[in-house]
Amino acid sequence: MENITVLGSTGSIGRSTLDVVRRNSDRFRVFALGAGSNVEQMFADVMEFKPDFAVLSDESASSRLKDLLAGSNSVTKILSGYDQLSFIASHESCDSVMAAIVGAAGLIPALAAVRAGKKLYLANKESLVMTGHLFIMALKESGSRILPVDSEHNAIFQSLPETEQLRLGFCSMRDAGVSRILLTGSGGPFRQLPLDRLASVTPEEAVAHPTWNMGSKISVDSSTMMNKGFEFIEAKWLFNLNNDDIQVVIHPQSVIHSMVQYRDGSVIAQMGNPDMRTPIARVMAYPDRIDSGVGSLDFFALSGLSFFEPDYSRYPCLKLAIDSCWAGQAATTALNAANEVAVAAFLNHEVSYPRIYEICSRTVERHSADTIVDVESVLELDRRARETASALL
Numbered sequence: 001m002e003n004i005t006v007l008g009s010t011g012s013i014g015r016s017t018l019d020v021v022r023r024n025s026d027r028f029r030v031f032a033l034g035a036g037s038n039v040e041q042m043f044a045d046v047m048e049f050k051p052d053f054a055v056l057s058d059e060s061a062s063s064r065l066k067d068l069l070a071g072s073n074s075v076t077k078i079l080s081g082y083d084q085l086s087f088i089a090s091h092e093s094c095d096s097v098m099a100a101i102v103g104a105a106g107l108i109p110a111l112a113a114v115r116a117g118k119k120l121y122l123a124n125k126e127s128l129v130m131t132g133h134l135f136i137m138a139l140k141e142s143g144s145r146i147l148p149v150d151s152e153h154n155a156i157f158q159s160l161p162e163t164e165q166l167r168l169g170f171c172s173m174r175d176a177g178v179s180r181i182l183l184t185g186s187g188g189p190f191r192q193l194p195l196d197r198l199a200s201v202t203p204e205e206a207v208a209h210p211t212w213n214m215g216s217k218i219s220v221d222s223s224t225m226m227n228k229g230f231e232f233i234e235a236k237w238l239f240n241l242n243n244d245d246i247q248v249v250i251h252p253q254s255v256i257h258s259m260v261q262y263r264d265g266s267v268i269a270q271m272g273n274p275d276m277r278t279p280i281a282r283v284m285a286y287p288d289r290i291d292s293g294v295g296s297l298d299f300f301a302l303s304g305l306s307f308f309e310p311d312y313s314r315y316p317c318l319k320l321a322i323d324s325c326w327a328g329q330a331a332t333t334a335l336n337a338a339n340e341v342a343v344a345a346f347l348n349h350e351v352s353y354p355r356i357y358e359i360c361s362r363t364v365e366r367h368s369a370d371t372i373v374d375v376e377s378v379l380e381l382d383r384r385a386r387e388t389a390s391a392l393l
């Protein structure tokens, strides 16, 4: 029985993870749940999964949760505050951690899991965008394993030989005979919108993703393709890539989740319905295959598969992220911080859609030469970049 801690349990990935646990209760037991402030969802999950611990980082939310549970026969210990997320991620009775908190808030608890040698199922791509090399070195030091949940990285993982699957962070594309990683993305809801309409798109339009159902921040990131840019950076660190090893391909149907092209001309792709329970089940059961609740892909129902090169005038955030990837750690840390500030402001109707790019690029310009030596300096840069981005708002 694997004792799993689910961080971000009330979110989109968290809910899908709990569904996979529910379907495979002979293999997995929820050791702990962690989230921000969603009391009602946490209450329901505590009653159903009976974890040892439940953490809400928001203190008033956790006291409301305690009140709600007072009349029940629940024996789950309720903890409150951000630091307790790292406590449940590194607890000696926990075997594995699903890191599915959104944004920079996910970094410290994910790192705590790595440092404690836990098997890490990584959904929080922002961790690698913010700390790349430091994160991979922490993995090496503790000997912990990382398995990618993000559907594209999970597809690449599945399409690589086992030798590379077992050394994420330290892969060699040359040894594996890989000529190129093809990172696919749908292009989001504005792929065909006339360019002059982009200035007036609303948050409601931006979160309506054509193929995937996700949290609001990542949905906006998908519409700008900043998400693909972050995934480019995430792929660089997970698969140890150089400039020419990776290319972004727009594939609107989201049937192929990414591909690996080999020196001999072979291309191996992973396909399936766009449902995150597939990559979640893949990492949780690896190397086995378990029921995820996802139906079989019906090839006869597909209208066709198409592929396009990304147009950077439509997706300037993608270009900015790729340039930041090769510019270095300070650039990607600043980019992540600015993007969080700008996307939150856009979702709040405080800035127009094109301002997301503008705020990000000006923040990166300001901070790309800053120095990063350790996690503390990453957090410090994250704070300064948020100040810069907020001032630009």
Ligand code: NAD
Binding pocket: 007, 008, 009, 010, 011, 012, 013, 014, 034, 035, 036, 037, 038, 057, 082, 085, 099, 100, 101, 102, 103, 105, 106, 123, 124, 125, 126, 149, 150, 151, 212, 213, 214, 215, 216, 217, 218, 276
């Ligand atoms: P979401 O918004 O649906 O859920 C976010 C979760 O994080 C919630 O449980 C929330 O309570 C928790 N959270 C937020 N701030 C917190 C804080 N300060 N302390 C504790 N908990 C906090 O997001 P999501 O779509 O599930 O995405 C989660 C992560 O997975 C993101 O990093 C995203 O990039 C990545 N991801 C998501 C998908 C997807 O399909 N949703 C796919 C690939 C990767």
Ligand code: MG
Binding pocket: 150, 151, 152, 231
């Ligand atoms: Mg993805």
